[in-house]
């Protein structure tokens with residue numbers, strides 16, 4: 159049987175749009191997938207048509223694809239099945255609404271929105287229009303994540319009592335109190351919903367939630383009580399944030415940290431000298447996740463009473479397509495194709511949301527981040543916090 163093919167439209171032409179689009183173009187058989195496939199039929203830039211053309215050329219899109227100089231034109235393209243929204247998170251609410259209002263299914267980059275109320279409106283709109291909507295937290299669809307969730311549900315390490323997770327970078331300028339980012343950069347610019355929490359902390363929370371929330375029984379999932387502390391950079395964005403998620407009924411605690419001042423892995427990604435980025439501690443042992451939390455490639459299982467050095471270490475490399483050129487000239491494949499496969503299967507099966515990251519869970523995570531920002535007294539400008547959809551908003555670019 160031929161695979162179910164999905165026709166994608168790409169909204170924005172920045173860093174992650176490029177990475178994701180290249181993954182869409184990897185041959186699914188290189189990751190042993192034969193039931194779904196992907197085609198890019200359109201891309202749009204808010205700046206110009208030529209920028210969209212350049213993007214399609216850069217990713218070496220093999221087929222015919224339309225290049226648009228506005229997001230409005232993209233959402234009106236009847237050939238597009240689903241739109242991948244890859245704009246800064248400040249823009250997600252207005253951009254995803256633009257897509258949904260035009261009747262398009264949506265895969266929207268993380269953080270889903272700026273606040274929980276916006277997320278609820280996206281969900282209500284998708285629900286009322288019968289459209290698919292998913293927050294693009296790619297890590298959840300890694301075989302590594304799926305395997306770890308299975309181990310937890312099977313009770314491999316007993317009852318989980320604590321999860322600690324960190325995703326932080328050392329972005330200090332040498333001999334200065336400044337960060338390496340220009341103040342206008344989306345990482346620290348309040349107009350673009352900057353700060354460690356929404357950009358990196360979402361991954362620390364992803365590990366807390368995919369273990370302590372998603373692994374709870376469906377229909378009985380308990381929201382955490384949230385406590386937090388934040389330090390701010392001079393732009394007003396958070397630069398050092400700690401979150402405690404207390405699941406009181408389940409008697410478990412998640413501690414998620416994120417920041418731009420100290421690195422999770424000071425000596426480089428996947429360094430053997432660095433400890434785990436996430437520890438999942440149960441009554442019978444623990445699972446450690448190694449590597450950056452957005453793209454971990456290894457985990458370890460360490461049981462109580464095991465002799466020193468008796469560690470089950472499982473490597474989970476990302477498959478590559480030898481016919482697509484990567485950064486190093488070798489085959490390309492970053493690991494974003496698994497979330498695209500999930501979206502394709504949901505579309506094929508008529509599902510409106512992903513079971514591995516339901517609408518409810520995305521909203522609970524946004525509520526958690528709202529609580530954290532409240533504790534840290536961080537508020538973004540009204541233009542990006544608003545819950546009023548406006549097709550003509552400057553965030554939707556030119557009409």
Ligand SMILES: NC(=O)c1ccc[n+]([C@@H]2O[C@H](COP(=O)([O-])OP(=O)(O)OC[C@H]3O[C@@H](n4cnc5c(N)ncnc54)[C@H](OP(=O)(O)O)[C@@H]3O)[C@@H](O)[C@H]2O)c1
Pocket residue numbers: 169170171172173174175202203204205209244245246247249267268269294296344350356357452
């Ligand atoms: N999943 C992941 O691993 C991952 C990694 C990095 C980022 N992200 C997420 O993806 C989103 C985009 O991040 P990115 O790193 O790709 O950012 P980026 O490189 O700055 O690209 C963002 C793109 O959005 C469009 N855009 C529209 N209005 C903009 C504005 N006012 N300022 C800047 N860009 C604007 C631009 O494309 P056009 O002008 O062509 O429209 C721009 O190229 C963020 O929400 C981020 O959290 C996810």
